[in-house]
Amino acid sequence: KNQVEQSPQSLIILEGKNCTLQCNYTVSPFSNLRWYKQDTGRGPVSLTIMTFSENTKSNGRYTATLDADTKQSSLHITASQLSDSASYICVGTPGGYNKLIFGAGTRLAVHP
Amino acid sequence: NAGVTQTPKFRVLKTGQSMTLLCAQDMNHEYMYWYRQDPGMGLRLIHYSVGEGTTAKGEVPDGYNVSRLKKQNFLLGLESAAPSQTSVYFCASSQGAGELFFGEGSRLTVL
Numbered sequence: 294k295n296q297v298e299q300s301p302q303s304l305i306i307l308e309g310k311n312c313t314l315q316c317n318y319t320v321s322p323f324s325n326l327r328w329y330k331q332d333t334g335r336g337p338v339s340l341t342i343m344t345f346s347e348n349t350k351s352n353g354r355y356t357a358t359l360d361a362d363t364k365q366s367s368l369h370i371t372a373s374q375l376s377d378s379a380s381y382i383c384v385g386t387p388g389g390y391n392k393l394i395f396g397a398g399t400r401l402a403v404h405p
Numbered sequence: 406n407a408g409v410t411q412t413p414k415f416r417v418l419k420t421g422q423s424m425t426l427l428c429a430q431d432m433n434h435e436y437m438y439w440y441r442q443d444p445g446m447g448l449r450l451i452h453y454s455v456g457e458g459t460t461a462k463g464e465v466p467d468g469y470n471v472s473r474l475k476k477q478n479f480l481l482g483l484e485s486a487a488p489s490q491t492s493v494y495f496c497a498s499s500q501g502a503g504e505l506f507f508g509e510g511s512r513l514t515v516l
Contacts, residue, residue, distance in 0.1 A: 297447065324502070336409070336495055336507030337448075382447070386502070391438070391463060393505075395447030 295320050297385045297396035305402045310373055314399045316366040316383035326366050327384040328357050331398065337382055340368070373403045407431055411496050411508035418486045418515045426481040426511050428496030434506070436499045437479040438463070439471060441492040442510075448495065454479055486515045 300315045318326065325344045329337035341350045341357040343366070350357050354371045370377055380398040387394065409430045418424055428437065435456050440448040450463030454473040468490060470482045479498075483490060496508040 334510070336497075336509050337505075338507070339504045342504060391450060391453050391461070393448075393450070395449070397445055397447050 295385065295387050295392075295394045297383050297394050299381075299383050299396040299399050301399060302397070303400040303402070305404060306373055308373060308375055308403050308405050312370050312373060312401065314368045314370075314381050314383075314401070316368070316396060318364050318366065318383070318385040318394070320364075320385035320387045320394055322388050323361070324386040324388040326357075326359055327386065327393075328355070328366075328368050329382040329384060331380045331382060333379070340381075370401075375403050375405065377401060378403045409496055409498055409506050409508035411494075411511045413511060414509065415512050416514070418483075418513065420487060420515060422486050423482070423484050424486065424513075425483075426494055426496075426513075428479045428481070428498075428508060429477055430479075430496075430498040430506070431477065432498060432500070432506065433476070434498035434500050435476075436501065437473065438497045438499075438505070439469070439479065439481045440495045440497065441465065442495060443492050451481065451494075483513075486513075488515045491515045 297318045327342045328340040331337040343359045356369045382398045383396040385394040438453040439451040452471040454460045457476040460471045472480045494511045497505040499505045
């Protein structure tokens with residue numbers, strides 16, 4: 294069964310600190326792995342899309358990693374800002390535009 | 406460039422009432438989708454469309470209907486609303502299997 298599990302469910306960090314969010318995926322056949330950021334009351338916004346051959350991809354202070362052997366991905370946020378407070382959603386794509394498997398998300402709160 | 410626009414943003418219905426959610430995109434994308442988002446769960450696909458005049462069922466299609474009469478619009482209808490359809494609904498569009506662009510969401514409460 295295709296599924297995406299994220300940990301932790303929620304996280305609180307202080308402004309300026311780094312953090313890492315985890316994603317375990319069981320997706321077959323594997324096409325790509327995506328990370329989205331969803332601000333409260335808003336729609337998800339794409340951060341990165343990684344294919345099988347990519348093991349690291351950065352978008353500003355966000356760096357996603359992909360380990361195809363262990364089927365794990367992580368999203369590392371560097372020097373967190375208050376605006377990073379949001380839910381971060383991991384999405385596995387087993388192939389096909391209509392087959393995205395969404396994780397439940399990690400809710401991050403950055404406190405001053 | 407508005408991207409993906411959903412209307413209405415909020416709606417309260419009584420059980421058995423009907424309504425339509427409208428999604429409009431100005432990016433000339435072929436593919437459009439309707440998702441629902443419930444607490445503690447990932448987004449789930451309701452229906453999708455790969456082009457004007459075509460629609461297909463997603464993971465949770467029961468109780469919903471859709472239409473794509475124009476390329477830029479994708480309508481989601483509830484013929485007889487039930488409390489289980491209380492949710493936040495997101496429309497998205499994409500060009501092929503690429504990046505999804507989401508709307509701001511429509512929060513529906515069914516009493």
